[in-house]
Amino acid sequence: MLLKHNKDLFMVIAIVMTMFVSCGKNLNEVNKLDVSANEPIGVAEVINLKYTDSGRLKANLISPKMLDYSNREFAFSEFPEGVHLYLYDKDNNKSTVISDYAIVYDQTGLIDMQGHVVLATSTNDTLFADQLYYDQNKQWLSTNQPVKFRTKGDLINGNGFDSDVNFKEAEVLEINGIITLDE
Template sequence: MTVLIKHIHKTIVLAIALTMVFSCKNNFEDVKKIGISENAPIGIAENMNLKYTDSGRVTALLRSPKMLDFSNRDFPFSEFPDAVELDLFDENNQKSTITADYAIVYDKTGLIDMQGNVVLASPDNDTLFAEQLYYDQNREWLFTNQPVKFKSKGNILKGNIFDSNVEFTEGQLIESKEGVITVNE
């Protein structure tokens, strides 16, 4: 009888152990998310000054009073809710500056979405004004399908679609509203 009871105990223990082994799964990602809200940033940076370099040369400077890091999302991004200033440097180290009230940088695509009072000033004193402007970091390309005003050498152009490289040498202003107006300064 004792042998039978020992055998039953061993069988029960073995059954419980096998159940536990086969019911376990790798849920490390779920464990990492415990205590982190899906809508909350994983990090917050204040008074940031970020330098982008390529082959030892500074290609861009990004400054903002506040950055929210959402790299914990499936489609990671960084949000700049309190204004942003972006300096872009060409091969000759000439600087174009873009300022905006708000920006989002999408990590996977390299796209920067700038919104609210966007102003782009080139080294040649050409200036673009828009409510929204996208900057593709990979292609070094600027574009928007929102109304824009472009000042260049005393001329003012207004349109609804803007598409250009950062040097404004391959730019297009589409759906022009008012054409070219010469301003005497």
């Protein structure tokens, strides 16, 4: 009877040990998969992306480095070394946006630019912000962060900014102050 009990105990210990060894091996594999899922699927240098619609260039994004996270459920591309974004209106007038960092979300067409964002229009109006969103589909620029917007005659400080790509509907939100500039 004692021998049978020892055999049963040995069998239980053997099964438990096998389970721990198997789980440990699978756990390591799962951890490796998790790490690779957080890594970009690709890295590219000297990027020049062009966005066209009906054969017309609408935007051109240039960056020294792009990290491709299209392996994620909500795919995106990250530009850790900043971007130069050129926006073209229907008359081919060019506005330029420069930022220290950017993310382009594939599914929504949204570009999130961050860090020392400077936007210069074709008419020399200039926007300064810490963050600016560009909706490629709607061709709309916006932020809810503090901004400075310099026009030909004024320097406008405020919290938030909305504009179409042509700057015909440019608006500083929650204006904190306006300084009239000498011409």
